[in-house]
Each structure stands twice: as structure tokens, then as C-alpha cells.
Amino acid sequence: MLSACVWFSALASTAAVPAEGVPASTNIPEAAYPCVNEKSQATFRLHAPSASDVKLDICGKKYDMTRNADGNWSVTTQPLVEGFHYYFMIVDGVPVTDPASETFYGCGRQASGIEIPESAEASAYYTFNKDLPHGQVRECRYYSDIEKAQRRCYVYTPAGYETDSSRRYPVLYLQHGMGEDERGWHQQGCMADILDGQIAAGKCEPMIVVMDYGNCGYIFGARKGETRDEFGASFTPIMLNELIPYIDSTFRTLTDRENRAMAGLSWGGHETFQTTLYNLDKFSHIGSFSGALFFLAGGLENAYNGIFKDSKAFNDKVHTLFLGMGSEEGFGSDKISKALNDAGIKHVYYTSPGTHHEWLTWRRCLNEFLPLIFKQN
């Protein structure tokens, strides 16, 4: 009884080398398609002899795929922005994952993903480097009394954590975006490679990074009838009352506010502001990557209990306030930066050239953010 799997079914044939480009790094082993050419065009293929219509949905555009005599549907895209993109195939109207792709939790479900490679030089900071010491990403489970359920977080420990058993480390809490989960920064964001590289080069302080589920990973249906204001809000009390104590009792952390940072992308940036700006006794470094986009609506001076009204007090207390966004997003982090400037609030504003609301923006944001934090150590 072999379930849905078939043994030895394809062992007779060798995986074809595609003519259209190089197999994507995000493919499963031995899958020739999708592949990417030197113009950043990707060619996708799906064997679907009985389907009437197959489309590719990537980067906000739907491409019609063409069927050949063997029942293989294929399409080559326009040049795509470099970096990581979610995608789906649409088979007779149903969005499905590509069997040739690794899956990534995004879009409120498991999605296909493709990495469009940058140059070796540009991608070096988020690429595995065999010559560096490597940290570990640990999956940890803890019980939440608030949720009455098991929760899972991922914890990056730097290479030195294993070899120096007395050293304590500052902690960055790093949040994913809407429709994603605690796996996002590790799998789509390449955070371990970014940290490994910066720590080895002395660009950032050795630190622990904690990635938990922000309770905003679904778009299928609302939880308990949540409104937009409530969406993901259940995470903050869990983080403050359960996650931080769990981390501080399990790992060799530095536990004062000077040594605790929080950052997040998109909705995770919103959660970061919601969590840190009401709890500055616990955090002194804050980052929002393409996030916290709507709080200006009521006026800067009214936001977060008026925290921005006293710029001197704010600037004394918050050692890092970082805002980043992609140049192609058009979402409004630039407006927030302008309002903060007008109010005399010190911050760093970064724009990722040529990128949208997507993971290459956020890898770059993390890369810019890390050297700024925990400088006092």
C-alpha cells in the first residue's frame, strides 16, 4: 500500500536540462523547470494533458500558458525583478502550486516560489558562504496559556553561541508579514545567511534572532470575526507575557531594553509599532520594513498615545528607529519618514532600489538595519 506515491516510477529517465535557462534554486531536487535565463525571464512548465486552460500568476500578472502535443503547458515571462517571488499556476480556474517548486508559506497558504538570481556580488550577503562560521536556526515549541495551545518559534543562535558557553547576547524579535508565518524570514528571507555574514565581518553585533507567528498568517477567513484593527493584535500579549520570558529563560540573553529590538515587514511592521511604541520600557531598537503604513491617518501627534509629541524624550529613549521600503511600492513609508522629520523624530529611512512589496526589499532592509542596533555593547 503505497499511498499516493509511486516507487521507481521515473527512475528510468534522466531529468532533462532545459534549453531556456538554469533551473531555479527554489526547485525541488532534479526539477528542470522553472528555469531562468540571463535576462531574468523565467520559463515555467506543467504537465496537464487533460486541462483546458492553464495560466501562470506571478508578480501581479497572469500569463497564458501554451499546450504542446505532449500535454506540457509552458510560458516564458517578461524579465522579472530579481529576488524571491510567490507564484501559482491556475489550472482551469483553480490556483495551484507548481509540483516542481518548493513551497513557502505566503499568501495565507502554501505557495510556490521562485528565486530570480541577482549577480553573485549583489546576492553575496544573503547567500550561504562555506568559508564562514554558521549559526543555527532552532525550532522551539512552547505552551501558551493565553491561547491554550502549543506555539512554535524559530530562534537563530550565532556561531559563537555553541563555543562560548558563558556569553550572553542581545535579542532581535523579527516578524513576517500578512499571510506568512514564523518560517518566512528563515526560508524566504535568508536571515541566517545575512546574520552569518554580518557577524563574521564584524558589521553587526552577534545576536539571537527570534521569529514567532504574528497571528496574521491567514487570509482565507477571519479568526473569530476579527476586524482589521484586531487582525494580529492577539500576538502582542503573547509576545510580552509568554514569548519573551520563554526566550530569556531558555537562551543566554541580555534582558534589558538596551538589548532588545523588534522589527517586522509589512503587517509585521505594524505589529512592531503596536508592540514597541506602547512598551518602550522593553525595547530600544525598532524597525519597520514596508510596514506600519496606516497610522498617520489620525495625525502623527495622536498616534501611539502621543509618543511622537515629545521628540527629545523619544530620541533619548529610542536608539534606533528604522523605516525601509521598496522604490516601486508606492505605499507611503516615505510619507511617514517626512512626518517624523517634521516632528524632529530621529530615524533612518532606506529605499531599496527597483523592488516592490517583496522579499528582496526586506532582505535589504534587514541588511541595513542590523548594523544600527545594539551599538552600545
Added chain:
Amino acid sequence: MLSACVWFSALASTAAVPAEGVPASTNIPEAAYPCVNEKSQATFRLHAPSASDVKLDICGKKYDMTRNADGNWSVTTQPLVEGFHYYFMIVDGVPVTDPASETFYGCGRQASGIEIPESAEASAYYTFNKDLPHGQVRECRYYSDIEKAQRRCYVYTPAGYETDSSRRYPVLYLQHGMGEDERGWHQQGCMADILDGQIAAGKCEPMIVVMDYGNCGYIFGARKGETRDEFGASFTPIMLNELIPYIDSTFRTLTDRENRAMAGLSWGGHETFQTTLYNLDKFSHIGSFSGALFFLAGGLENAYNGIFKDSKAFNDKVHTLFLGMGSEEGFGSDKISKALNDAGIKHVYYTSPGTHHEWLTWRRCLNEFLPLIFKQN
């Protein structure tokens, strides 16, 4: 630019509670279907208004799904064997994953999976228990000079590993099956819960468990034209020359043969025999779960350079030889056990009642195997 994702799209509606049963634990957050009733029947649903034909493929059987006026296709299965099953939906002839399911690497690709619950009592040994100390599963990356590439392994460290920084531990190398990868034992096999429970209860020795990729995780196309004899054979030299040295230099391990075990399921059982029986200077505990099924063909006395010919020497050297299988498999581990008995080779043979070639068989096998190994400590 929001890629394939849509913000806020479904926040207005609350996820429905299904009438047919309880949402499966393997669903993504807020997904009501698939759900399971008290007779272990599962009900699946897919929104596919434009599809002409939708089937469910689970446990070796294809079910026709029925379309309702809203374009939702659904089916309720016959009672399913308890435990974890891979499944696919077949949309107009194309096997696809269910958007409502978490994905699991199996069948040579990312597959949907569903957990059919056992009773609380029966499933306790592989279920998260909030009252126990918990180990961690660490993702570690190392460079393989043999493959000229980065490799990934998962390493379970027991709860005490963090608190007693001088203790050294025995190591179990635990392999997945064909079409799976290094994630299988952790995600489908619940190995961390099994270890946490047994260690807390004093049923097995505290140990480190290493799960690497056996290079047999694809069925899409053969690698470099591999024959069946070569399939996955590239893993053994990597394990012996790169993985074991990496583990022994990174973790606090006991490095003698008395403290090193290897076990695997299905093709991983074959890899276990291929690796250990030619290298008994490095291993003294061996487990094969529904695996190593074909080696009797040439006669027991000729297998593995004749290792089974001298039963006394074998029994002195191999402290644990464990064979397990599901009662419904009909594959032949029982024949191997009989041949070993006839040859005077000491071993333990276990049959999992009512289960097929599937993960509940292997969870049970691991649960039986763990108390047998590292007893000399």
C-alpha cells in the same frame, strides 16, 4: 504591487465550522476543510467552479468529488487508517496540493497531508505535552566537499542539552524514505514529541538525533541516470566522511561505536543496512522500519560481504538489530526476520497492528526502537 497575494480579501467573513467533523490538525490556520468525523472519515472540499472533474487521491484510492451550485467540490471518504496520510486533489487530470493543507515533502514533491487522529491515549506518545521539558530541533547547514554544495540537516538536542553544558550524548542517525527528505521525521514523524516523552519518562537514554537528506528524495527523474542499485548510494560516503565529523565537532557527542546508532524507514532502512553493515567499526545499533526489503534475493549468507555467516561474531558486535513493519504492508520484513532467526542472528522484530507503509507504522517503530539502544550507558 502585491504579487499573487491579496490583502484583506477575506477578512470580512468568518471561517465556517464544518458540519462533517473537526478540522484536521494538518490544515493551515483557519481552514475548516478537510475535517474528520468520529468514524475516521475525512471530508475534503475544493473551490473550483471552472473545473470539469475533481478527484481526491488518498491511501491508494481515488474518490470522485461532487460539485455543488457554489462551485465547491467535496467528498467524504471511507473510514481511513489512523495516522498521517499524503494526499492530492486531481483537477482535470492534474495532481495538485489542497490549498487548505499544510504541505509535506513526500512522493518526491511537496504533498498535502492529513492526520487522522487516534484516541488521546494512543497518540499521547507522539503528541506535544506541555508538562514536559522540550528538546529543540536545529537546522544546521554544512558544506560538502563531495557534492561541492551546501547541505542541510536537522539535529534534535534533548532538553537537558542546554542546561548541562558538560554532558556528552550518544547519537542516532535517522533516515527518511524514498521521495522524502530531511524534514520527514520531524514534520510527519513527530520525532521530537516521541523523544521528549521517552526521555522525560526515563524510557530511553537522552540522545542527539540527526536527520539528513539521504539523496533519495526525488522520483521525478533520475539523478545522473542512477540505477536502482545506485539510488541514494551517494549518501553513505557523505555521512561517513562529512556528516559524522561535522556533528561530532559541532555538538557534545559520544563518538565511539557503542554510542552511535542508525535507523531508517523504507529506502532509509536500505540505506541504514548499506551504511552500517559495511562499517560496524562505527555503529553498534541498527534499525530498519519497513526497509531493506530486497537484500535476501541473493541469499542471507551472501548479503553484505557475508556479515551474517558468523552469528556469534555478529551478535557480539551488534547490540541492537531492530526490524519493524506494518501488519498491512505485505512487503517482507517478516521473511527477513525468519531468515535471521534461522541463521541465529539476534534481533527484535515488531509489527505495527493495522497500519500500512505509512508514518504511523514508523512512529511506532521509532517508539519501540528507542528504549533498546544505548543501554550500556
